[in-house]
Amino acid sequence: MATGRTHRPATRSRGIPEATVARLPLYLRALTALSERSVPTVSSEELAAAAGVNSAKLRKDFSYLGSYGTRGVGYDVEYLVYQISRELGLTQDWPVVIVGIGNLGAALANYGGFASRGFRVAALIDADPAMAGKPVAGIPVQHTDELERIIEDNGVSIGVIATPAGAAQQVCDRLVAAGVTSILNFAPTVLTVPDGVDVRKVDLSIELQILAFHEQRKAGEESAAAAADGAAAPAARRTPSTDQGPDGDVPAVMPA
Amino acid sequence: MATGRTHRPATRSRGIPEATVARLPLYLRALTALSERSVPTVSSEELAAAAGVNSAKLRKDFSYLGSYGTRGVGYDVEYLVYQISRELGLTQDWPVVIVGIGNLGAALANYGGFASRGFRVAALIDADPAMAGKPVAGIPVQHTDELERIIEDNGVSIGVIATPAGAAQQVCDRLVAAGVTSILNFAPTVLTVPDGVDVRKVDLSIELQILAFHEQRKAGEESAAAAADGAAAPAARRTPSTDQGPDGDVPAVMPA
DNA sequence: GTGTGTGAAGCGATTCACAGCA
DNA sequence: TGCTGTGAATCGCTTCACACAC
Missing domain, CATH: 3.40.50.720 (NAD(P)-binding Rossmann-like Domain)
Structure with missing residues (x-):
């Protein structure tokens, strides 16, 4: 019952998964940035990188909205901005x-x-x-x-x-x-x-506590990790680190 | 995950699910409040209510930490505060x-x-x-x-x-x-x-956009819900302004 | 009787992998 | 050829339901 369960299975009617809804704002922001740079189209790969998710997930997400892309080409930036805005209800005040x-x-x-x-x-x-x-x-x-x-x-x-x-x-x-x-x-x-x-x-202290948990674990692993993964080195492999963020991990909605 | 790997496999070592970790601070807060009121023990049902989750989930979460409860009785508040604090790494500065x-x-x-x-x-x-x-x-x-x-x-x-x-x-x-x-x-x-x-x-604007999505959906359901459920206290509320296109209409911006 | 602890079932989200279209 | 769209496989979390300990 994590989600806003109104009495109806009305959720089915439009049927966009909650996890997808939570990412739409992310895509929208990335798209808006592209739009401002007058980029006309973007591939799922590029957009995914900009939004910090992987491209399969992004394509799946968009598939819930409809078929707004063009195979072999990508997505029209302006069009997608509009569609996502509308879906999120941002075309109204x-x-x-x-x-x-x-x-x-x-x-x-x-x-x-x-x-x-x-x-x-x-x-x-x-x-x-x-x-x-x-x-x-x-x-x-x-x-x-x-x-x-x-x-x-x-x-x-x-x-x-x-x-x-x-x-x-x-x-x-x-x-x-x-x-x-x-x-x-x-x-x-x-x-x-x-x-x-x-x-x-939104709870600031909870976010910090979650970080502390992982931080603590890192400290404990340090020795083991040293020998384990050869790829390591003090080198910093830069990845568009995915999954920065909550959403979904804390119940968004609670019952009476 | 862009690189196919977000955490190192070491996550297995202690194996507390991420979703559980995200709730521990919630439990901790509820327990702290109980502790301040000198409540000695609490059942999963009570604690779950205080934390805004259901009791099955809470018991499952605690089972990852160990068997810290007493059957037929409940959980010792102080003990649990300590265990969760330790698990989260909050016993250090x-x-x-x-x-x-x-x-x-x-x-x-x-x-x-x-x-x-x-x-x-x-x-x-x-x-x-x-x-x-x-x-x-x-x-x-x-x-x-x-x-x-x-x-x-x-x-x-x-x-x-x-x-x-x-x-x-x-x-x-x-x-x-x-x-x-x-x-x-x-x-x-x-x-x-x-x-x-x-x-x-933590993104304030994203949280609002997610709310807007659900809010929009509620507005769309209103008519159907009106006859269905008589419980609603105040009459149907509406934002002034725009009537967003009853989906399907394709406005201004279109790809060429 | 009471309430925990947990295997097992259920469910949603992610990822894979490829068919289909430009 | 390149990239989208999507069934199918997989993974992880939630929920169920009941054995078990007090």
């Missing part, structure tokens, strides 16, 4: 609210990556009355009291929680009650939400 | 450097979750000379020129990149050259690293 304007909230408000992809910061909300009216990233911070009104007035369906852990669930409840159905949670807490609401979490 | 002290870097520096889990911010590094010496979260920012010296002097093996995308690869190269073997990347770029270096990425 998504108003987003950010709740909790501390360091992190401010960083998010200033993050250029939002605006450039169909996301618009509709409002910044904080519980501290002293923050009210203060502009962050050019947007005046509003008090938590306004939360429900803001959500409704702007038709916001995506909320970002950047509050301390203690406040997160309460904020979440209010967001959901006001109509938000997708939440990006930066607070280190497990949020409980009703069915039909998607939660994705 | 991990000095970390953060490169790029903008909004996000500052947020990370201030993030309490680091210090509390065996991570110590050894240094903050920024390319802007004007930042040098300015304290952030009580730690003076140092200039990029010092990067190599800092890494070596402090025996840093984990680096956090919070620079703009354009600078990330270069910073990464220098970190790796200086001895860093684990990188947490917040810049929206695919980093290329030599074999043996782990990279995890």
Whole structure:
């Protein structure tokens, strides 16, 4: 039940695997870069390298969207940009609210990556009355009291929680009650939400702990690895190291 | 995996599945909370609920660590905290450097979750000379020129990149050259690293895009769901603006 | 009775390898 | 000839269901 299971097997209707969805933004970014350099077409091999995945996976991913390539040639960059954008729902405008304007909230408000992809910061909300009216990233911070009104007035369906852990669930409840159905949670807490609401979490400390695990293991292997693989040498073989990234390894959605 | 190999086969030695490793921090957090409330033991069912996973998965995960539970009773909280901490390598101190002290870097520096889990911010590094010496979260920012010296002097093996995308690869190269073997990347770029270096990425914009995909799908289902399930609290919510083409229509950009 | 630990079944994602088309 | 698109094989994770220990 890792995925946003609404009551229907409606997931089947369009049937794009979750793992593929998680990679589409990656392809989109690589394609956008190519587009800006006016590259007209790209092969699965090239694009895969740019996105940091292998080409078989990329071709399989694209096959779920349709047959958008040309055999013997590759993919049309502009066309693919459009198709992926449409598939991800980025051809429409998504108003987003950010709740909790501390360091992190401010960083998010200033993050250029939002605006450039169909996301618009509709409002910044904080519980501290002293923050009210203060502009962050050019947007005046509003008090938590306004939360429900803001959500409704702007038709916001995506909320970002950047509050301390203690406040997160309460904020979440209010967001959901006001109509938000997708939440990006930066607070280190497990949020409980009703069915039909998607939660994705980003947890800085968890990422570091996963790195620590691997780091620890490297240290332990050091001696064994030295003799094991002849190819080694202090040389640094440069590979477009694949698989940088979570997605999928942490449950994106949780039940009530 | 571009080269056909992401981890060395040594992963077999201890053989904890990657998916399990990714959940251990989650369990650890839940257990820590229980520990602070002086709860002595916990069942897989309870702990699973607190961590937001199902109990079968949790038991399977723990079985990879060993048989640390007691049948008919549950798990000893303190003991489990220790075992998981050890497994993750958190019983030792991990000095970390953060490169790029903008909004996000500052947020990370201030993030309490680091210090509390065996991570110590050894240094903050920024390319802007004007930042040098300015304290952030009580730690003076140092200039990029010092990067190599800092890494070596402090025996840093984990680096956090919070620079703009354009600078990330270069910073990464220098970190790796200086001895860093684990990188947490917040810049929206695919980093290329030599074999043996782990990279995890956190990409805010990608998370939002994944949410947008699901959100879009919900909107499409709305009509079907409306009659099906009467439970929904607030009425159907809609973003204003665009009506995305009911798939099938091929707009503006097309290949020649 | 209660709740863990785990083989076995189920399922989704990745990879392989090649047919098919430009 | 070159590269896409995809069935088939494979791999790894999740879930089931129950034996077993307390």
